[in-house]
Amino acid sequence: MYHYVRPTPADLPFSRYLHIDDFRKQLDFFAADEGFVTREDFLAVFDGGPIPDKGVVLTFDDAIDDHYRHVLPELRLRGLWGLFYVPTGMYAGGGMLDVHRVHYLLGRHGGMAMLAELEAMVEPRMLRSDHVAEFQHKTYRSQTNDEATTEFKRMLNYFVDIEWRDRLLDRLMERFADAEVVSRDWYMSSRDIRDMQHAGMIIGSHSISHPVFSRLPVADQEREIVGSFAYLEDVTGGLAVRTFCYPHGGFHTFTADTERLLDEHRCRFSFNVEPRDISRDDIHHRPQALPRYNCNMFPHGKARFGADESMDA
């Protein structure tokens, strides 16, 4: 599982990303270690084909522009393929997804600066009632950008009421970003998505708005699944296969209803986040919750931090 794969980003000095050089080294490692499963062999598995003993399959989440700009050329050079999971909300005029507005603000200005701004904006009426006491007794003494980053996310995710969360992010983006430009540069375009499919990549759904599915009513879960597949079918001229990947990931982020809906809407397989190999059992009995590893669990996969060229971040 990959997200950001890029050269050192000059405009995001506090961001975390896999450096493109490390990505290349990791592909070299996989090629030498156990090789890759071909696209044909991988898809055949879900039609009763033989299951390869070993081999790596690459997935890329969130439709980051990196995937078209940096990953696709590298994969083509090597004759490789990947699964690219696209949230579709931003293509329907939804602007930048919340998860990425947070990444942008923190990457651009750092956790300490953003936490200070957020603290100054938050008023008692914006807090969730069950967290008011905890919030008011809390004193933020973050000494590092890492600690402040965690607090910033906690405040938005747990302390602030959901409707205020959006408005607070709007205000921060108004003050600290040119939101329209950021949104356009952050993601692949719909044309890029079509090109990726023509180049042999598999495009999958990552929902519309990147929600935690387990927190949504079933009807909203279905709307997210149906709407995102409809958009992707349209923009690609027809998907090769229907595949899905749970936003955020982990067993707590989806339910049995989610898996049932995916089955009903002809999704062949879905990826969760669970660090182990895919087993025969997964393929035959639970294809809507395939496990996968984070790239940082393998050599050369550690994120770099901002402009720091060292690998210890």
Ligand SMILES: [Zn+2]
């Ligand atoms: Zn995602």
